[in-house]
Amino acid sequence: MAVLSVLRAALRGASSSLFSAAAATASSSSSSSAASATSPLRCLLGRVPAGHVRYSSGSSKRLFFIEPTKYFDNRFLNLTIFYLALTGVPAAIIITYINVFVGEAKLAEIPEGYIPENYEYHKHPITRWIVKHVLDPPEKNYEKDMHLIAKEMEKSHHYAIEAKARRLMRDRGDGPWSVMPVQDPTVIIRHHKATPDD
Numbered sequence: 197m198a199v200l201s202v203l204r205a206a207l208r209g210a211s212s213s214l215f216s217a218a219a220a221t222a223s224s225s226s227s228s229s230a231a232s233a234t235s236p237l238r239c240l241l242g243r244v245p246a247g248h249v250r251y252s253s254g255s256s257k258r259l260f261f262i263e264p265t266k267y268f269d270n271r272f273l274n275l276t277i278f279y280l281a282l283t284g285v286p287a288a289i290i291i292t293y294i295n296v297f298v299g300e301a302k303l304a305e306i307p308e309g310y311i312p313e314n315y316e317y318h319k320h321p322i323t324r325w326i327v328k329h330v331l332d333p334p335e336k337n338y339e340k341d342m343h344l345i346a347k348e349m350e351k352s353h354h355y356a357i358e359a360k361a362r363r364l365m366r367d368r369g370d371g372p373w374s375v376m377p378v379q380d381p382t383v384i385i386r387h388h389k390a391t392p393d394d
Contacts, residue, residue, distance in 0.1 A: 294321050 298321050306312060315328040332340075365371060 291322070 300319050300321070301316075301324070313328070314333050315324045318324045318327055
């Protein structure tokens with residue numbers, strides 16, 4: 197308790213000396229006299245009058261502006277740099293190793309009886325690997341294209357048949373209905389019957 201009382205007394209003495217020095221320097225300018233009397237120690241001790249402006253604790257009279265936090269901006273930048281480095285550095289190492297130690301393929305004669313694969317026509321090793329393991333072969337792409345063309349031709353054929361049917365229905369007066377044969381009206385007995393079977 198004695199130590200705390202000594203520290204409190206020292207702080208009060210320092211705050212009073214700072215307060216008197218700030219008041220003496222601010223007496224020349226009447227506009228900033230009330231604001232300059234505020235010191236950091238008086239703010240800590242809770243003796244700042246209401247309505248005063250908080251100044252910096254340095255020698256110059258700088259205002260203490262309240263700004264929005266930059267925590268999320270810095271976190272976003274840090275995570276962006278981290279994940280770019282996490283994927284970019286290994287990719288750069290692999291590409292450099294392939295270009296330096298493997299190199300590009302050279303054009304050569306095709307041996308007799310040998311049928312080259314589709315990826316062997318490419319020059320760079322990375323392109324060859326992508327064509328071999330990622331992309332579809334040209335034969336598969338050709339079959340897919342032929343399938344799409346066949347489907348479109350089948351649709352156009354169906355549209356042509358439908359247009360012909362509509363034209364014939366319009367010319368012949370037909371419609372989307374069916375005809376069922378019925379009895380001749382002359383053979384229908386319309387008088388009262390003695391029994392239902394007559």
